[in-house]
Amino acid sequence: MYLEINGFLPNNYPDDSLKYELAVDRALTDQIVSVVGHESLNAMAAAEWLLTDKQVAELSSLLGHPFPRIWHYS
Secondary structure, eight states, X not given: OOOEXXXXXXXXXXXXXXXXXXXXXXXXXXXHHHHHTXXXXXXXXXXXXXXXXXXHHHHHHHHTOOOOOOOOOO
């Protein structure tokens, strides 16, 4: 099993296609699971999890990889 971070535009955008995808280094699995607030990878396996802004910032720092910003339009 492996972790993957996916990104989609917010619900108010008509385009619902995948916009971002990152396969995560398995060596970082335990740290990532902790950031997301789970006890194990198996506990996370049941679903996809939305990330908070804080989790995104922590994961970006941990992975050394900036995530794209979503610009909202009015």
